[in-house]
Amino acid sequence: MIGTQVLAARNAVTQQVRALSNFIEDQDPTALAVVSVMTGALLVAFAGFLSVSSLAIVPFSIFVVAAGYGWLNHQGLTARMLTFAMTVGTILILLLITVFIFVESIPVFVYESTTVFGISVPGLRMFTQAEWDAVSPPIRYSMVPMIHGTVMVTLIATAVAAPLGISAALFLSEIAPATLREAVKPGVEILAGIPSIVYGFIGFTILSPWAADQFRTTGQGSYLFVGIVVGLMALPTVVSVAEDALSSVPESMKSGSLAMGTTDWQTMASITIPAAFSGVSAAVLLGVGRAIGETMAATVMLRGVPQLTKPLYNAFYGQSTLTSLIANNYGEADGLQMDALFAAGVILFITVLAISVGSQYIEWRMRRKLGGEN
Structure with a gap:
């Protein structure tokens, strides 16, 4: 191929x-x-x-x-x-x-290289230790705490954006009247234009204090609520792309199913969603890419401390992500610390690039499937 x-x-x-x-x-x-x-x-x-x-x-x-x-x-x-x-x-x-x-x-x-079986592996120590200390010797620049924070926020954001986005796209594509669709879809797309700092400020002033009071946490900063805010930010992307994928399913396929006596919901569940599954998956992946690269909401709402939460699955505390690390430290960083921030950017770049390529490949597969190509 x-x-x-x-x-x-x-x-x-x-x-x-x-x-x-x-x-x-x-x-x-x-x-x-x-x-x-x-x-x-x-x-x-x-x-x-x-x-x-x-x-x-x-x-x-x-x-x-x-x-x-x-x-x-x-x-x-x-x-x-x-x-x-x-x-x-x-x-x-x-x-x-x-x-x-x-x-x-x-x-x-080069600085964080370590030897494995007599072979020097550049940067390996950044992913095998969990300590970030740019002040007191020995200087260490581990990416593990920030990768953990990014994964936590991304998983929570995906859990918010994926079901809500797919459900909204299915409603707009298959259920909503044309007049309602024309009114709602532009409104959903407007949400994508709201600056991320606005979402972050709302989360910092409303969600974080409420969470600290309700769950008796010390100080502000929670992966759970950062993930919810980022998921809402990714929601317009998921809705828009998934709705386009669902709308691209040929009407003849749906009409044939209805002619066989199935209900509207059975047609959506057995024909529309499976036929557009590649496009819907691509929509979720694009939303995940937005969640991974989000900076301002995470920077405003998290503590900005490059440490792991204890235990690791504790979502009610939040320390730092790769993007918030860069935003919090670029103004005063120099030397190896600045290079470490670029290393965080490399990790983000490779991750988002892989997700984008994956989503494009899935969309290409969907077009081939709906076009009847082998």
Whole structure:
């Protein structure tokens, strides 16, 4: 299957390059000269940006002038060049960010190396010990407490967002009248636009004091209520993506089931949900990715202490997550401690990347299944 996908991608790229070449051949020399100037100026400006040169503004200005002239006189070719340049620029920025956080984290991985069977494993000690101490020797930068906190918050948030989100998506897709759907769905999507600090502030001023009073906890900070708040924040993502997946199930499948004498609920349970299971799973995974990467709510509501809770399953106390660790310490960190924060960013990056790739793969499988492909 992977070989088939690679072959298809190669053929698609070849076709695009051939089409672009044919398009360029049909242009007049002036248009090609303008595009050449734009390309060269943009490359020089990008090189100047990477080298932190103050002269980078000169080639960038040339690019802007050439793009303006090309847009007025050779709009077709200029538009293609600009869209291509923006696409390449986006990919390069992503690659640069990835390389930067990995390179910045290398010193702490080297510092926390340990030997296993005579082989030095970089960073292994960060995941085999549970102590974070950036002040008193011996300095230790363990990620175990923050990984534990992130897992706790993510599990609770998933337990909140998954059932509520899937139920709401099923209602909007299969049960709600069209007028109600048109009114409710935009409202759900508006929730995704509320800044996370607002959710965190509400949790800090309302939920945390109430929890401390009801459960007799010492101080504020609870994985349970942080997870609930983060789950509510992830809810719009789950609802929106799951509703799209449920709505994409062909109407003929539902009509055939109803024609056999099944009820609406039986049709939803036996046809709609199984057919859209891949898309619904992708919606939950995207919600999980939102929960893992949430920063402000966790930073505001948790204690910010890089320690494990005792016992480990105690959700009524909350110490720190990977994101809150970075938010709480980046302002005063330097040296190896700053590198340790980048290491936390690497862990988050790899985790969210894996979840995103998994969700995309599940959505691709759903499209193939509903499209009748093998």
